Amino acid sequence: MRKEKYWIKRGALLSFLMAAAMLLGSACSNEETLTEKIEQENLTVVVNEYFNEREKTQAEDVTTVDVLAVGDNLIHSGLYKSGMNDSGEWNYDHLYQYVKDDIEAADLACVNQETIYINDRNQLGGYPLFGTPPEFGDALVNAGFDVVTHATNHVMDKGEQGINDTLNFWKEKHPEMIVLGIHESLEDADTIQTVDCKGIRIAMLNYTYGTNGIPVPEDKPYLVDVFDVDKAAEDIARAKKISDVVMVFGHVGTEYVYEPSEESKEWVNFFLEQGVDVVVDSHPHVTEPYTMLTGDDGHQMLVYYSMGNFISTQDAVPRLIGGMAKFTIEKKTTGNQSQISITDYTMEPLVSHWNHNTGDYAVYKLEDYTDDLARAHGLYGQTYDELSVNNLNNIFNEIMATEVTPATGRLEPSTDSGDTSAEMG
Numbered sequence: 001m002r003k004e005k006y007w008i009k010r011g012a013l014l015s016f017l018m019a020a021a022m023l024l025g026s027a028c029s030n031e032e033t034l035t036e037k038i039e040q041e042n043l044t045v046v047v048n049e050y051f052n053e054r055e056k057t058q059a060e061d062v063t064t065v066d067v068l069a070v071g072d073n074l075i076h077s078g079l080y081k082s083g084m085n086d087s088g089e090w091n092y093d094h095l096y097q098y099v100k101d102d103i104e105a106a107d108l109a110c111v112n113q114e115t116i117y118i119n120d121r122n123q124l125g126g127y128p129l130f131g132t133p134p135e136f137g138d139a140l141v142n143a144g145f146d147v148v149t150h151a152t153n154h155v156m157d158k159g160e161q162g163i164n165d166t167l168n169f170w171k172e173k174h175p176e177m178i179v180l181g182i183h184e185s186l187e188d189a190d191t192i193q194t195v196d197c198k199g200i201r202i203a204m205l206n207y208t209y210g211t212n213g214i215p216v217p218e219d220k221p222y223l224v225d226v227f228d229v230d231k232a233a234e235d236i237a238r239a240k241k242i243s244d245v246v247m248v249f250g251h252v253g254t255e256y257v258y259e260p261s262e263e264s265k266e267w268v269n270f271f272l273e274q275g276v277d278v279v280v281d282s283h284p285h286v287t288e289p290y291t292m293l294t295g296d297d298g299h300q301m302l303v304y305y306s307m308g309n310f311i312s313t314q315d316a317v318p319r320l321i322g323g324m325a326k327f328t329i330e331k332k333t334t335g336n337q338s339q340i341s342i343t344d345y346t347m348e349p350l351v352s353h354w355n356h357n358t359g360d361y362a363v364y365k366l367e368d369y370t371d372d373l374a375r376a377h378g379l380y381g382q383t384y385d386e387l388s389v390n391n392l393n394n395i396f397n398e399i400m401a402t403e404v405t406p407a408t409g410r411l412e413p414s415t416d417s418g419d420t421s422a423e424m425g
Contacts, residue, residue: 060333064329064330065107067278070324071287071307072112072312073113073140075130075136075312076312079092102348103143106326110249112149115154115157116158118132118162119134137166137169147180150179151206151208151224155182155211163224181206181224202329203243204248205247205248206248207226207250208226227252249279250280254284255284256319260289267279268407271303287306287349289400290303290304302342313378315382316385317379319352328343330343
């Protein structure tokens with residue numbers, strides 16, 4: 001129908017031009033006669049309609065999606081004890097109350113659930129074999145998160161039961177949550193997760209470097225997305241075909257180191273070569289820099305090398321600092337052509353506040369944190385690092401200013417069946 005209308009108007013335009021030419025040839029000295037003739041033929045209306053229609057078809061339509069991502073929801077025993085009560089109705093909303101507004105404001109909010117959920121209260125635990133109450137999932141939903149990643153080195157801490165409990169929790173309590181990194185079946189593992197947000201389709205993948213030496217059952221390798229270069233290349237290729245944007249959440253790196261490991265950089269370079277648009281990594285438990293990379297083909301990819309801890313009770317000042325990534329996915333459409341870009345990317349520092357003696361636990365934005373809160377922290381005066389707002393800012397800024405050196409190695413998909421990923425302790 002649109003094409004038919006176009007040709008009708010094109011014909012009308014040609015008629016107008018021909019008529020105008022004839023009039024100009026015969027009555028070019030009589031401007032009033034020409035004007036009257038055009039008005040009689042109503043040709044000005046035709047021309048205006050034609051150009052208005054053309055302008056509409058060529059107008060640029062811009063759609064934006066604001067994305068937020070945070071690091072490890074690392075649930076130590078003090079955190080889960082803070083929401084217990086005798087009634088059995090445990091609640092953890094208090095932990096995220098001071099960052100809830102930012103999370104809810106995002107069009108798409110993502111969190112890494114470092115520790116696995118377990119239903120059996122007798123199996124709850126902190127480090128080294130974590131078992132987390134499922135009510136933490138309720139709190140994440142209440143805080144406003146839309147996507148949760150589970151492929152971490154602690155995902156097998158409670159064996160297959162922990163994965164089953166976690167998957168069943170999400171399916172039964174919050175089926176709207178997008179769950180990445182763990183699967184109930186091979187079919188589910190082979191399905192690329194996508195979300196349509198304001199007309200932009202985003203594909204999401206999640207991989208962990210390993211599972212702390214606890215093996216994934218040989219007959220159920222689909223339970224956990226452990227990184228394999230060949231499988232990842234295949235996943236990304238399929239994801240690109242069905243989406244506008246491909247995001248990868250990686251669990252990789254060296255703990256407590258403020259710049260990306262060689263393995264992290266090799267992963268990131270591999271993702272860049274495969275055409276991924278955004279990489280959000282976790283695992284080091286401290287923040288690391290973020291940057292926009294450009295591949296040899298000109299493709300750009302935003303990467304956050306580590307978001308640190310979203311919340312935890314780790315006992316070193318730099319480990320109290322987490323990151324809240326914020327960026328915008330922009331889709332510009334002109335006619336049948338669309339262009340995607342990632343803009344306005346930042347990382348805002350967070351603080352894990354805890355005090356075992358008073359039972360106070362929460363995550364704050366560093367800009368909202370105060371020296372009075374710092375003096376009420378369980379680590380205040382207990383470490384060589386001064387715990388103050390100024391020092392927390394200095395540590396974060398120093399880490400963000402760290403120059404990331406290029407990777408010395410390179411990952412490439414191959415036809416070999418072996419696993420090329422590296423295990424870390």
